Amino acid sequence: MSNKKPTTLVIGAGLIGTSIAMGLVKAGYDVFIDDSDVSANDLASARSQAKKFAGQIVDLVVVATPPSAVAQVIREALNTQPTAVVTDVASVKGSILTALKDLDQEQLSRIVGGHPMAGREVSGAAGAQNNLFVDRSWVVTKLAQTSPSAVDLVQQMISDLGAVPVDRDVDAHDQTVALISHTPQIIASVLAGELVDAKDHEVELAGQGLRDTIRIASSDAKLWSDILSGNAKHVASRISSIATQLTNVAKALESGDQNSISEMLKRGSVGRDRLPGKHGTAAKLDSQIVVRLEDKPGELARLFAAAAAANVNLEDVRIDHSLGRMTGLVELTVAQDKREVLITALSSADFVVVN
Amino acid sequence: MSNKKPTTLVIGAGLIGTSIAMGLVKAGYDVFIDDSDVSANDLASARSQAKKFAGQIVDLVVVATPPSAVAQVIREALNTQPTAVVTDVASVKGSILTALKDLDQEQLSRIVGGHPMAGREVSGAAGAQNNLFVDRSWVVTKLAQTSPSAVDLVQQMISDLGAVPVDRDVDAHDQTVALISHTPQIIASVLAGELVDAKDHEVELAGQGLRDTIRIASSDAKLWSDILSGNAKHVASRISSIATQLTNVAKALESGDQNSISEMLKRGSVGRDRLPGKHGTAAKLDSQIVVRLEDKPGELARLFAAAAAANVNLEDVRIDHSLGRMTGLVELTVAQDKREVLITALSSADFVVVN
Numbered sequence: 001m002s003n004k005k006p007t008t009l010v011i012g013a014g015l016i017g018t019s020i021a022m023g024l025v026k027a028g029y030d031v032f033i034d035d036s037d038v039s040a041n042d043l044a045s046a047r048s049q050a051k052k053f054a055g056q057i058v059d060l061v062v063v064a065t066p067p068s069a070v071a072q073v074i075r076e077a078l079n080t081q082p083t084a085v086v087t088d089v090a091s092v093k094g095s096i097l098t099a100l101k102d103l104d105q106e107q108l109s110r111i112v113g114g115h116p117m118a119g120r121e122v123s124g125a126a127g128a129q130n131n132l133f134v135d136r137s138w139v140v141t142k143l144a145q146t147s148p149s150a151v152d153l154v155q156q157m158i159s160d161l162g163a164v165p166v167d168r169d170v171d172a173h174d175q176t177v178a179l180i181s182h183t184p185q186i187i188a189s190v191l192a193g194e195l196v197d198a199k200d201h202e203v204e205l206a207g208q209g210l211r212d213t214i215r216i217a218s219s220d221a222k223l224w225s226d227i228l229s230g231n232a233k234h235v236a237s238r239i240s241s242i243a244t245q246l247t248n249v250a251k252a253l254e255s256g257d258q259n260s261i262s263e264m265l266k267r268g269s270v271g272r273d274r275l276p277g278k279h280g281t282a283a284k285l286d287s288q289i290v291v292r293l294e295d296k297p298g299e300l301a302r303l304f305a306a307a308a309a310a311n312v313n314l315e316d317v318r319i320d321h322s323l324g325r326m327t328g329l330v331e332l333t334v335a336q337d338k339r340e341v342l343i344t345a346l347s348s349a350d351f352v353v354v355n
Numbered sequence: 356m357s358n359k360k361p362t363t364l365v366i367g368a369g370l371i372g373t374s375i376a377m378g379l380v381k382a383g384y385d386v387f388i389d390d391s392d393v394s395a396n397d398l399a400s401a402r403s404q405a406k407k408f409a410g411q412i413v414d415l416v417v418v419a420t421p422p423s424a425v426a427q428v429i430r431e432a433l434n435t436q437p438t439a440v441v442t443d444v445a446s447v448k449g450s451i452l453t454a455l456k457d458l459d460q461e462q463l464s465r466i467v468g469g470h471p472m473a474g475r476e477v478s479g480a481a482g483a484q485n486n487l488f489v490d491r492s493w494v495v496t497k498l499a500q501t502s503p504s505a506v507d508l509v510q511q512m513i514s515d516l517g518a519v520p521v522d523r524d525v526d527a528h529d530q531t532v533a534l535i536s537h538t539p540q541i542i543a544s545v546l547a548g549e550l551v552d553a554k555d556h557e558v559e560l561a562g563q564g565l566r567d568t569i570r571i572a573s574s575d576a577k578l579w580s581d582i583l584s585g586n587a588k589h590v591a592s593r594i595s596s597i598a599t600q601l602t603n604v605a606k607a608l609e610s611g612d613q614n615s616i617s618e619m620l621k622r623g624s625v626g627r628d629r630l631p632g633k634h635g636t637a638a639k640l641d642s643q644i645v646v647r648l649e650d651k652p653g654e655l656a657r658l659f660a661a662a663a664a665a666n667v668n669l670e671d672v673r674i675d676h677s678l679g680r681m682t683g684l685v686e687l688t689v690a691q692d693k694r695e696v697l698i699t700a701l702s703s704a705d706f707v708v709v710n
Binding site: 117126127129137139166168172175176177179180181183184185186187188189190191192193194195196198201202203204205206207209210211212213214215216217218219221222224225228229232233235236237238239240241242243244245246247249250251253254256258261262264265266267268269270271272273274275290292298300301302303304305307308314317318329354 | 616
């Protein structure tokens with residue numbers, strides 16, 4: 001592999017595809033972008049400076065279409081691009097490979113699976129950013145037939161986007177996303193579904209806990225139906241296990257078995273503490289600092305200015321204030337090793353650090 | 356009832372008790388505070404300016420102890436304070452009343468149940484604030500025997516704390532909190548418990564969706580075991596229903612019934628959309644605005660300053676940025692009627708509003 005960057009075609013001008021195009025253009029790649037939605041393609045091309053695709057022969061194809069289309073688009077790309085390595089960004093890998101198992105050895109040697117672990121708070125090219133993948137994990141799955149040079153090419157692309165390539169077996173990856181992503185989606189959706197028939201006077205009293213627990217229930221039903229169906233076996237197994245546990249919790253409540261309830265809660269707390277820092281690259285200890293803001297205008301802005309002046313990056317911010325008033329408690333999440341620096345800086349700036 | 360504020364004893368110097376004491380002192384009440392934990396009592400008294408209790412006779416007692424102690428503390432207060440109205444702040448009402456059903460008519464006439472719907476991000480007197488209840492709902496439950504003047508006294512106290520008294524039947528209240536608070540707690544805890552046996556390489560890939568969904572699994576197991584046991588019947592019923600639904604989801608996944616999966620997801624989205632504005636007073640439409648921040652120091656501080664200058668209060672802030680970098684997408688939640696004002700202000704300040 002020479003040092004020359006591979007000419008790359010990105011298929012799919014959504015958030016992920018456009019962000020990849022933007023990042024690769026910035027990294028010096030010659031990039032084409034293609035989407036059957038003309039206006040999405042126009043926007044993605046304008047934002048990324050990637051050229052519109054018109055049948056050119058490329059070295060690398062990145063398939064960033066909706067998941068249900070990925071296998072077919074990979075198949076077509078392998079045919080129309082006779083020497084290109086073809087990778088994708090779908091969040092389930094096994095079902096795609098199953099759909100492609102009739103391919104010949106030469107074509108299979110050019111397939112490298114990929115899954116960037118990047119947030120998708122928004123969809124579409126408008127939300128894309130060239131640094132979306134910086135410091136994020138990007139899972140790479142290879143087949144027995146995948147050629148080492150194909151893997152090298154995709155890993156280099158991932159590194160050029162600032163992300164961290166992480167090798168996984170196909171099945172291990174799908175089991176992992178069943179646990180950390182697909183099962184939570186179902187749990188949140190089913191719980192949120194309980195609100196459909198709730199009375200107004202009930203939902204009116206809901207607070208932040210419920211809001212956080214069901215936040216991801218707003219996810220796109222079409223996209224997620226595809227994703228879950230593509231990982232059905234692993235997800236069904238987790239969901240069945242949780243259903244059994246919940247049945248046992250209900251029994252414990254009915255029988256007054258407070259010990260079982262307590263153990264269930266403690267176990268949840270232990271599990272919660274296993275989460276690493278935000279966005280999941282290497283495990284990283286975070287620390288929460290709660291600051292009480294006075295009821296004065298501009299205090300939140302002053303708080304962030306103080307954190308920035310102390311050169312402390314905030315991993316997360318949660319505001320717990322009264323409706324319509326910018327006052328109350330603000331929870332800042334920072335890396336453990338920045339905790340004391342930030343507390344000192346905030347105290348010097350006359351903020352009240354609660355804990 | 357005269358306009359003179361009732362002399363009030365707050366029992367329990369945690370976050371809620373201390374915040375009540377602080378708010379009542381500020382509202383001109385003569386307030387005593389009492390906690391068997393001497394250092395908590397010292398801190399609460401110092402922060403609130405409430406006097407330490409030494410057997411004085413009062414007009415109103417507010418019981419803010421851990422839930423398992425509430426019934427007994429109410430019972431004692433009715434005895435030692437022969438004319439006082441006694442209220443509490445426990446999040447389950449029915450089980451407390453059941454424990455007090457042997458009281459005589461006179462004592463029952465002085466009991467008013469209460470449940471302030473205030474966030475509890477932190478615990479302890481250190482996190483207390485005199486405005487914790489401002490604009491929050493505060494459920495009031497009365498018995499058949501409760502005297503109207505006792506209800507008036509408690510409703511006046513709630514109003515004096517800036518909160519909004521909301522009348523509810525005892526059973527309706529307990530059913531509501533089973534739905535909006537107790538069931539989500541169990542769901543989050545059981546889901547988080549799945550991480551206990553996860554491999555490091557699995558949790559390393561977890562992202563913000565899982566983090567939000569299980570955030571409340573960090574709740575105190577002792578406190579929550581008490582709460583759940585106190586509302587066992589209603590909670591068990593919800594949990595059983597969810598267990599059944601999850602079993603059906605697992606079956607649908609196994610049989611490839613994508614239509615059922617899609618319906619489940621859509622129902623979740625509809626349920627999610629029923630949530631009102633933060634902190635649940637009156638239903639209130641919120642709007643999310645996503646801003647893309649450039650990779651420059653201090654942009655977050657500048658963003659909040661711009662919002663403050665436009666006189667727009669932020670209901671919530673979510674930061675979706677790369678680990679260790681203060682750049683990326685920021686989601687601001689504002690009241691629907693402030694959306695355009697904020698977008699205009701941010702655009703004028705050269706921020707890129709994504710959607």
